[in-house]
Amino acid sequence: MISPTSASSHPWDNVRLARRIVVKVGSSLVTNQGQGLDAQAIDEWARQLSRIVHGDAHGMGRREVIMVSSGAIAEGMKRMGMQRRPRELHELQAAAAVGQMGLVQMYESKLRHYGLGSAQVLLTHADMADRERYLNARVTLLTLLARGIVPVINENDTVVNDEIKFGDNDTLGALVANLVVADLLIILTDQNGFYTADPRKHPEAEKVQLARAGDPALEAMAGGAGTSIGTGGMLTKVLAAKRAARSGASTIIAWGREPDILPRLMAGEQGIGSLLYAPMHKLQARKQWIADHLQLHGAVVLDAGAVRKIVAEGKSLLPVGITAVKGSFTRGEVIAIEDEAGLQIARGLVNYSDQEARKLCRHPSADIEALLGYVAEPEMVHRDNLVLI
Numbered sequence: 001m002i003s004p005t006s007a008s009s010h011p012w013d014n015v016r017l018a019r020r021i022v023v024k025v026g027s028s029l030v031t032n033q034g035q036g037l038d039a040q041a042i043d044e045w046a047r048q049l050s051r052i053v054h055g056d057a058h059g060m061g062r063r064e065v066i067m068v069s070s071g072a073i074a075e076g077m078k079r080m081g082m083q084r085r086p087r088e089l090h091e092l093q094a095a096a097a098v099g100q101m102g103l104v105q106m107y108e109s110k111l112r113h114y115g116l117g118s119a120q121v122l123l124t125h126a127d128m129a130d131r132e133r134y135l136n137a138r139v140t141l142l143t144l145l146a147r148g149i150v151p152v153i154n155e156n157d158t159v160v161n162d163e164i165k166f167g168d169n170d171t172l173g174a175l176v177a178n179l180v181v182a183d184l185l186i187i188l189t190d191q192n193g194f195y196t197a198d199p200r201k202h203p204e205a206e207k208v209q210l211a212r213a214g215d216p217a218l219e220a221m222a223g224g225a226g227t228s229i230g231t232g233g234m235l236t237k238v239l240a241a242k243r244a245a246r247s248g249a250s251t252i253i254a255w256g257r258e259p260d261i262l263p264r265l266m267a268g269e270q271g272i273g274s275l276l277y278a279p280m281h282k283l284q285a286r287k288q289w290i291a292d293h294l295q296l297h298g299a300v301v302l303d304a305g306a307v308r309k310i311v312a313e314g315k316s317l318l319p320v321g322i323t324a325v326k327g328s329f330t331r332g333e334v335i336a337i338e339d340e341a342g343l344q345i346a347r348g349l350v351n352y353s354d355q356e357a358r359k360l361c362r363h364p365s366a367d368i369e370a371l372l373g374y375v376a377e378p379e380m381v382h383r384d385n386l387v388l389i
């Protein structure tokens with residue numbers, strides 16, 4: 001059995017404390033043996049989600065939840081009278097387009113029944129790779145979450161081909177967890193958790209209770225999909241956990257029909273499913289990511305006072321301390337932060353483009369609205385998004 005490596009606090013505590021959560025529901029779970037959607041199961045998750053999002057009388061606080069749900073192809077197959085999953089990509093795409101209607105209809109009505117608003121978001125690989133679209137998707141999702149709405153995400157199957165497909169929604173779930181910097185990714189599937197081998201083929205396999213996300217031993221234990229309905233199997237799930245951990249999110253793999261699974265996890269019940277914990281805290285992971293970012297898109301030069309604030313006092317970088325702007329960058333890119341001699345002292349995710357930064361140079365933050373016509377943030381680079389070199 002895999003034992004945990006050093007973690008600052010107990011990993012299960014971080015599950016209880018998670019505030020922003022991505023829940024992925026797999027194809028093998030959301031369908032009725034591959035024949036359309038399981039309305040009762042979706043109703044049950046919607047009921048559980050409402051307890052989590054609204055908080056409840058038992059002292060459970062409010063949380064932000066994003067659903068990543070498969071099931072479009074299975075529902076489309078039923079609606080189109082297809083007995084077997086088609087092999088041709090265009091047939092699959094057609095089934096997904098038909099089935100997605102039913103999928104979001106079902107989530108919308110079930111979530112509304114329990115007092116939750118919902119929104120459909122369809123994403124592709126290209127959306128995640130393109131900086132602008134990535135930021136747009138991020139801000140849209142964060143806006144929905146701030147309003148207590150549950151985004152229901154699936155891959156935009158119509159416009160993707162084999163080469164650019166996520167293919168499985170485990171990967172999509174992890175990328176969404178990175179995108180919104182979630183605390184937790186919960187992957188609900190048709191097994192009780194992650195086992196030392198595929199339990200369908202190896203009945204003696206044992207459940208892994210706790211392991212470090214990214215531990216290479218996990219990949220060796222993971223097999224492919226156990227049924228013709230799911231894609232990816234456990235390998236894509238452990239790889240998703242590894243990916244989610246890059247932004248500090250831990251992953252739980254659990255059986256989606258376990259009674260009250262979501263509120264029980266949030267209430268701190270341990271040992272349900274398998275916890276693949278992120279070794280690095282969210283903030284630490286974010287700073288690591290910034291430090292590792294090789295491609296810098298430009299730089300800002302600071303006066304001596306601003307250098308002191310950042311280096312000695314641990315403050316955010318405000319426009320007033322910037323004397324010059326180099327290169328071209330857009331909001332959200334990583335830039336170098338230099339002292340007057342041109343020495344790089346820090347790196348950070350910038351809140352304004354180079355053109356805006358040029359206008360804001362040497363100005364107090366109170367002037368931002370007058371200079372740009374809007375305010376994104378009072379800081380040029382927030383402390384949480386800044387790492388000293």
Ligand SMILES: Nc1ncnc2c1ncn2[C@@H]1O[C@H](COP(=O)(O)OP(=O)(O)O)[C@@H](O)[C@H]1O
Pocket residue numbers: 025026027028029170188189190191193194195196197198199200221222223224225226227229230231232233234235
């Ligand atoms: N080590 C493992 N532990 C648990 N299940 C495994 C393992 N290796 C392979 N599997 C298979 O993975 C299946 C779940 O993956 P998949 O069918 O893709 O589900 P989903 O549609 O939920 O993504 C299980 O039914 C199981 O047969």
Ligand SMILES: N[C@@H](CCC(=O)OP(=O)(O)O)C(=O)O
Pocket residue numbers: 025026027028069070071072073074096154155157167168169170229230231232
């Ligand atoms: N976009 C597809 C889901 C892809 C898929 O099968 O993912 P998974 O649930 O990981 O097996 C659908 O909605 O049918």
